[in-house]
Amino acid sequence: MEPLKKILLVDDSPEDRELALNALKSYNLANEVVALRDGAEALDYLFRRGEFSERPVGEPAAILLDLKMPRVDGLEVLKEIKSTPRLKYIPVVVMTSSREERDLIKSYQLGVNAYVVKPVQFQEFVEAVKNVGGFWAVLNQPPPSRIFESEE
Amino acid sequence: MVLRNTPIKRKLIISMLITAGTVLLITFAAFLTLRIQDFRTEIVRDINLIGEILAINSTASLAFRDDQYAQKILSALEVESLIVAASIYDEAGNLFVSYPKDSAIPPLPPQKPGHHFAEGYVLVTVPVIQDNRILGYLNLQGDMSFMKESLQLYISVAAVILGISFLIALLLSNFLQRGISNPILALTSTARAVSENNDYSVRATRQGNDEIGLLTDSFNQMLEQIDRQNNILRESEERFRLLVDNVRDYEIIALDLDGNVASWNAGAERFKGYSSREILGNNFSIFYTAEDVAAGKPTEHLRTATENGRFEGTIQRVRKDGSHFWGNVTITQTLTDQGKLNGFSQITRDITERKQAKEQILQLNTDLEERVLARTAQLEEANRQLESFSYSVSHDLRAPLRHIQGFAEMLSDEAKDSLSDLAQRYLKTIKSSSVDMGQLIDDLLAFSRMGRTELVMKPVNLDDVITATIAGLEIATKDRDVSWKTHPLPEVIGDTAMIRQVFANLLENAVKYTREQENTEIEIGLAGERNGRIILFVRDNGAGFDMRYAKNLFGVFQRLHRADEFEGTGIGLASVRRIITRHDGEVWAESALNKGATFFFTLQPTLIS
Numbered sequence: 001m002e003p004l005k006k007i008l009l010v011d012d013s014p015e016d017r018e019l020a021l022n023a024l025k026s027y028n029l030a031n032e033v034v035a036l037r038d039g040a041e042a043l044d045y046l047f048r049r050g051e052f053s054e055r056p057v058g059e060p061a062a063i064l065l066d067l068k069m070p071r072v073d074g075l076e077v078l079k080e081i082k083s084t085p086r087l088k089y090i091p092v093v094v095m096t097s098s099r100e101e102r103d104l105i106k107s108y109q110l111g112v113n114a115y116v117v118k119p120v121q122f123q124e125f126v127e128a129v130k131n132v133g134g135f136w137a138v139l140n141q142p143p144p145s146r147i148f149e150s151e152e
Numbered sequence: 153m154v155l156r157n158t159p160i161k162r163k164l165i166i167s168m169l170i171t172a173g174t175v176l177l178i179t180f181a182a183f184l185t186l187r188i189q190d191f192r193t194e195i196v197r198d199i200n201l202i203g204e205i206l207a208i209n210s211t212a213s214l215a216f217r218d219d220q221y222a223q224k225i226l227s228a229l230e231v232e233s234l235i236v237a238a239s240i241y242d243e244a245g246n247l248f249v250s251y252p253k254d255s256a257i258p259p260l261p262p263q264k265p266g267h268h269f270a271e272g273y274v275l276v277t278v279p280v281i282q283d284n285r286i287l288g289y290l291n292l293q294g295d296m297s298f299m300k301e302s303l304q305l306y307i308s309v310a311a312v313i314l315g316i317s318f319l320i321a322l323l324l325s326n327f328l329q330r331g332i333s334n335p336i337l338a339l340t341s342t343a344r345a346v347s348e349n350n351d352y353s354v355r356a357t358r359q360g361n362d363e364i365g366l367l368t369d370s371f372n373q374m375l376e377q378i379d380r381q382n383n384i385l386r387e388s389e390e391r392f393r394l395l396v397d398n399v400r401d402y403e404i405i406a407l408d409l410d411g412n413v414a415s416w417n418a419g420a421e422r423f424k425g426y427s428s429r430e431i432l433g434n435n436f437s438i439f440y441t442a443e444d445v446a447a448g449k450p451t452e453h454l455r456t457a458t459e460n461g462r463f464e465g466t467i468q469r470v471r472k473d474g475s476h477f478w479g480n481v482t483i484t485q486t487l488t489d490q491g492k493l494n495g496f497s498q499i500t501r502d503i504t505e506r507k508q509a510k511e512q513i514l515q516l517n518t519d520l521e522e523r524v525l526a527r528t529a530q531l532e533e534a535n536r537q538l539e540s541f542s543y544s545v546s547h548d549l550r551a552p553l554r555h556i557q558g559f560a561e562m563l564s565d566e567a568k569d570s571l572s573d574l575a576q577r578y579l580k581t582i583k584s585s586s587v588d589m590g591q592l593i594d595d596l597l598a599f600s601r602m603g604r605t606e607l608v609m610k611p612v613n614l615d616d617v618i619t620a621t622i623a624g625l626e627i628a629t630k631d632r633d634v635s636w637k638t639h640p641l642p643e644v645i646g647d648t649a650m651i652r653q654v655f656a657n658l659l660e661n662a663v664k665y666t667r668e669q670e671n672t673e674i675e676i677g678l679a680g681e682r683n684g685r686i687i688l689f690v691r692d693n694g695a696g697f698d699m700r701y702a703k704n705l706f707g708v709f710q711r712l713h714r715a716d717e718f719e720g721t722g723i724g725l726a727s728v729r730r731i732i733t734r735h736d737g738e739v740w741a742e743s744a745l746n747k748g749a750t751f752f753f754t755l756q757p758t759l760i761s
Contacts, residue, residue: 018558019562
């Protein structure tokens with residue numbers, strides 16, 4: 001069995017990050033959760049740049065991506081991910097407070113795997129995070145690493 | 153033939169004279185003939201008598217052939233100058249004696265007894281009879297010249313009489329003919345006066361009650377009629393002329409068959425610049441541009457008007473000063489009473505102004521449309537922005553709320569054991585306050601969205617809406633005894649979603665405020681009509697409200713109950729009022745504390761009953 005993969009969480013709000021982490025933890029997910037603060041950090045991490053150039057090998061099993069972030073926003077990150085052979089199979093779940101059609105269209109055009117609107121109520125938010133995390137990280141079968149080798 | 157053309161006076165006199173003359177002559181001739189006859193008869197009788205006497209006297213001499221005696225007897229005729237010759241013949245036809253003896257007149261051959269006229273003489277033959285035996289014949293020749301003389305006298309006298317009679321006839325006829333000719337001449341002179349002076353107001357004087365009088369009357373009547381018709385015609389022409397002349401906005405002119413201007417009006421002068429004096433008689437081709445004239449347009453247009461009854465077109469017109477303008481020209485044929493073409497009428501409208509005006513209007517229209525589009529785009533953009541704004545506002549407001557709730561929850565989990573009851577109550581308050589705030593934000597967002605959305609007006613089945621709403625409240629009412637009283641309601645025109653919202657709010661309220669009742673009764677029905685709209689009501693037997701504060705009932709966030717009595721944000725009724733107002737209806741309520749409340753509102757039914 002493959003080692004449990006990481007879940008990448010990208011959100012510029014520290015409170016939302018903490019709440020999400022808490023939710024994932026309470027679900028007893030054994031996965032490690034990597035929490036990043038904005039799009040630039042996310043890209044650095046994924047491309048093993050800057051401060052993350054020494055990070056361990058292996059891609060996350062799922063990416064929970066906020067859209068409204070400073071510097072580099074979620075859509076840019078999504079674009080980068082889905083146009084990079086090595087990264088494009090990673091399931092990306094947009095988790096954002098925006099229900100705007102514009103964002104939905106753009107996200108799906110860029111190949112997002114799921115789009116979740118952050119519930120306003122705390123409880124529902126927790127449920128959503130648990131469901132998403134649980135599904136992608138536990139239930140879903142990630143693509144085997146060999147798929148990356150054939151792309152290289 | 154000549155007679156036909158002579159004046160009537162002379163004609164009458166001549167005819168009268170001819171009549172008189174002819175009559176006189178006939179009478180004269182008759183009498184003359186009679187006279188001659190008489191004369192002849194007389195002569196013959198006389199000669200016969202003499203002859204008879206002589207014959208008797210001559211019988212002896214003839215019987216005895218005594219020619220001397222016979223000669224003597226015959227010589228007695230000398231006295232009678234009338235008889236110029238005589239002779240006796242015997243029965244064999246031989247001459248016996250003749251008188252005059254040695255006359256140059258040849259002896260008369262024997263004739264039959266009787267008389268015979270010839271060549272100015274009369275021959276009488278008398279038989280000489282003795283004892284019923286004819287011995288011979290006695291011929292007597294009478295000279296008719298006597299008659300002639302006598303007749304001459306007769307004729308002269310007659311001629312004089314004739315002459316006098318004729319004269320009298322002349323005078324008489326001259327006098328008498330006046331009775332006929334005078335009225336006729338009077339009529340004639342009137343007629344001449346009328347025709348020479350074209351004066352139909354004169355009248356002939358009636359003289360007498362005969363056919364001429366009748367003719368005079370008829371003549372006068374005709375003049376009367378002509379005069380009247382002339383007046384009518386003149387008035388009508390005058391009216392028409394005034395009508396046409398004074399029109400300044402249209403050129404109305406008449407053309408003759410060749411296209412020469414026959415009449416002109418004020419509008420033509422205004423448009424073309426020519427006065428009527430200047431232009432009359434000129435050909436209408438001078439109004440055409442040189443190119444049009446070269447292309448034969450004037451003739452072509454006249455031909456179209458002749459063949460098809462009219463020509464219409466928008467063509468370039470040339471003014472007196474040479475400037476051009478666009479005119480809409482109609483050339484129509486004018487016909488005589490008998491349907492013969494006798495000219496054209498041409499009406500021209502200056503459409504330069506109209507064209508300009510049209511272009512201006514089109515331009516204004518385009519401008520307006522552009523402005524409308526721009527404004528609509530602006531409004532749409534503003535709307536979109538507002539929508540986006542309120543959405544993002546609500547989400548931005550909700551994020552901290554989520555955090556408050558979340559961390560309060562996590563705190564409560566984390567410090568559950570170490571918190572005092574009071575501290576836990578404080579924490580609970582924090583959590584519930586944030587929930588309240590979330591609700592307020594939602595309500596406000598919904599309220600603002602509902603105020604901006606476009607209404608889609610369609611027939612709405614109220615019964616269905618109510619049924620669905622009641623069903624939706626099942627959960628809220630499942631542990632209670634709620635009796636719903638509904639009545640069949642007519643179909644209304646409205647935005648389905650919003651009408652649903654109205655009923656949802658009202659029924660939710662009804663359910664909420666009857667919570668304390670043992671038996672809840674909520675009734676929905678029809679309360680009448682107002683201004684062509686139906687009045688609907690929702691009545692409950694719940695807490696009711698104090699009518700003194702009713703004016704605040706529909707205010708945004710206004711409540712008439714404390715939050716500890718009944719929860720709520722105070723936006724439900726504000727929404728209801730907003731929706732009903734957007735449907736051009738009215739909403740009001742009646743209540744008494746603890747006696748329930750009735751909310752009324754009006755909507756437009758699809759059928760006006």
